[in-house]
Amino acid sequence: MSSLSVSEAEKKTMSNVDSSPAVKVQDVSITYRTTFERVPTFKSAIVRFGRGERAVREVKAVQNVSFDVPHGSTIGIIGANGAGKSTLMRAIAGILPPTSGRIEVHGRVSTLLSLGVGFNAQLSGKENVVLGGLAAGLTRKQVQERYEEIEAFAELGEGFMEMPMRTYSSGMFARVAFAVAVHMDPDILLIDEALSAGDAKFKTKAADKMKELVTNSRTMFLVSHAMSSVRELCNDCIWIDKGKVMMRGEPKEVIDAYTHFLKVGAAEAVSLEDL
């Protein structure tokens, strides 16, 4: 590193890409097994005194997925409902262990998965910010130092940070969740549909903040159905379908292939945004 000339170092910073991967996903499969009571017919339910038959349903949500994500990338993860995007994000976040395969994560991860997971709705916004910060590994002092910035970023309005989060609208919830996630100093930020709940003004602000994080060489995963966000913010893209990687590459090309696959064509794809 020290032997690099200034111009080479600058180039490296501009390209935002470090040679070792921030995330390495190797042949990962994730299967959910759900047991449930099956009551086949009304008659047999009566015969069985209301007890159903125990059945197991397996869903192969992610199947043999492998990819590397270099430091400084902003990678969009796209695909239809139920494709396995959130499952993959939960595995990268370390919330859900893969059924098989291996995931390496190099750096500190901050997640914004399914908005505000981990928040306690009975507690105030302020209390949740503190808990979120401590859970992310910050010291109490560091949380206190960042609190004002987080509060200012969330812009909830007078007094709302002191109110229990159950009294918040989903957009307000999203604002706090986003503000916390981006102020945790993450090396790797996982964002799952975060922008969908905020209003237009907050979406712009959130997008600017994400661009700033990426400029500072952070790695970001953006799971989204909003193709415009992926096109605007990402420099890399993975399309997942039925738990498998269909395509990886330039966001524009991957989005084109995906929208073509959905048989809507590129023109209608714009009106599909923000679904």
Ligand SMILES: Nc1ncnc2c1ncn2[C@@H]1O[C@H](COP(=O)(O)OP(=O)(O)OP(=O)(O)O)[C@@H](O)[C@H]1O
């Ligand atoms: N906790 C769970 N238990 C059982 N099955 C699950 C669970 N979570 C997800 N699944 C199943 O795994 C598959 C992938 O779901 P996942 O939430 O990862 O999809 P997704 O691509 O994020 O979808 P969406 O765009 O609708 O958010 C689906 O078939 C879903 O029914």
